[in-house]
Amino acid sequence: MLRIAVLGAGRIGKIHAANVAMNSRTKLVVVADPWKEGVDSLADQLGCEASYDYVSAIHREDVDAVLIGTPTEFHIELMLQAVKLGKPVICEKPIDMDYERAAAAVHELESLNGRVMLAFNRRFDPDYLSLRRAIDAGEVGDVRQVIITSRDPGLASRAYLETSGGIYRDMTIHDFDMARSLLGEEPVEVFAIGSRLVDPTLETIPDYDSVMVLMRTASGRQCHINCCREAVYGFDQRLEVSGSKGMLLNENHRQSTIRRYGADATDVAEPLLHFFLERHADSYKIELDSFLDALETNSPMPATPRDGLLALRLANCATESAATGRVVRVGHHLSLVDPSVEVAQAAGV
Numbered sequence: 001m002l003r004i005a006v007l008g009a010g011r012i013g014k015i016h017a018a019n020v021a022m023n024s025r026t027k028l029v030v031v032a033d034p035w036k037e038g039v040d041s042l043a044d045q046l047g048c049e050a051s052y053d054y055v056s057a058i059h060r061e062d063v064d065a066v067l068i069g070t071p072t073e074f075h076i077e078l079m080l081q082a083v084k085l086g087k088p089v090i091c092e093k094p095i096d097m098d099y100e101r102a103a104a105a106v107h108e109l110e111s112l113n114g115r116v117m118l119a120f121n122r123r124f125d126p127d128y129l130s131l132r133r134a135i136d137a138g139e140v141g142d143v144r145q146v147i148i149t150s151r152d153p154g155l156a157s158r159a160y161l162e163t164s165g166g167i168y169r170d171m172t173i174h175d176f177d178m179a180r181s182l183l184g185e186e187p188v189e190v191f192a193i194g195s196r197l198v199d200p201t202l203e204t205i206p207d208y209d210s211v212m213v214l215m216r217t218a219s220g221r222q223c224h225i226n227c228c229r230e231a232v233y234g235f236d237q238r239l240e241v242s243g244s245k246g247m248l249l250n251e252n253h254r255q256s257t258i259r260r261y262g263a264d265a266t267d268v269a270e271p272l273l274h275f276f277l278e279r280h281a282d283s284y285k286i287e288l289d290s291f292l293d294a295l296e297t298n299s300p301m302p303a304t305p306r307d308g309l310l311a312l313r314l315a316n317c318a319t320e321s322a323a324t325g326r327v328v329r330v331g332h333h334l335s336l337v338d339p340s341v342e343v344a345q346a347a348g349v
Helices: 011-022 034-046 055-059 072-084 100-109 124-134 157-163 174-182 198-203 280-297 306-326
Strands: 002-007 026-032 048-053 065-068 089-092 116-119 143-151 186-196 208-219 223-229 236-245 246-248
Touching: 002 055, 011 026, 011 034, 011 065, 011 280, 026 034, 026 055, 034 048, 034 280, 048 055, 055 072, 065 072, 065 306, 072 089, 072 100, 072 280, 089 280, 100 306, 116 280, 124 174, 124 236, 124 280, 143 174, 174 186, 174 208, 174 223, 174 236, 174 306, 186 223, 208 306
Parallel strands: 002 026, 002 065, 026 048, 065 089, 089 116, 143 223
Antiparallel strands: 143 236, 186 208, 208 223, 236 246
């Protein structure tokens, strides 16, 4: 049984801690967070110890692995602390908001042979996994186009948005990761547009609430991402993959499959699930099991810090494109042997 410390007692930390506590292959040893009230409550609820210091929790001798759900600013330091002790890590995205810091961290983690998984939870969504298996089985033939719809039910708090790093790095980064996986090739060109259709005052941050992104790979495969901070009808997550043999499509999830028919309306469906924690509840459980499987079989992590770095690169390209109105060329896949080399160098064309 793997003994785990969960760092972070906020919204995402609570999800991870509960899943660790419920998993038959793991033991939740400690939850750590400087937020005393929150960590005490969570530890009491889950029957584990509480710590108010991230680093001391990592160094505990009764901790075999670490799950990081802290604010982004702590991710690099805590990952490196654990890896240097030989402890495997699951870390929430992103590695860091700053690309050069993230690239240097990936270089160091890889040089230390760290066993680190980046928590891109949508890779473990059952619908996505089925879609991925169908692509691998050749059901759509050669992938030609990928369309990703990603809309939240409502704006996050102003305080969150001001520190999020912007919609491309915070929200759309999940879609960039999905695009890389579904296309089967790395995008080489990015064109993005952004608008403030929900909250015009986001200009003062500055950020957008409604964006669209077009990407193309070297062979010509295409991806369209449409993303919005507000969808009044619920959490909208859809994927479409078109290829030489056909198309794959996944739909949204609802509270039930009941549809109602009457004199005033027909085919009336239940509302969509309202938030990502509901929609992706199973994803987080499968994510943890995938991490454990990789450790037990000594196989590669299914989502790595390098995956996070490449998604961040696309987010930076989209941010530049939206600001300049120009297509941005994605830099070549350079080695991270020299962390001073910016792998994500993007030049407008």
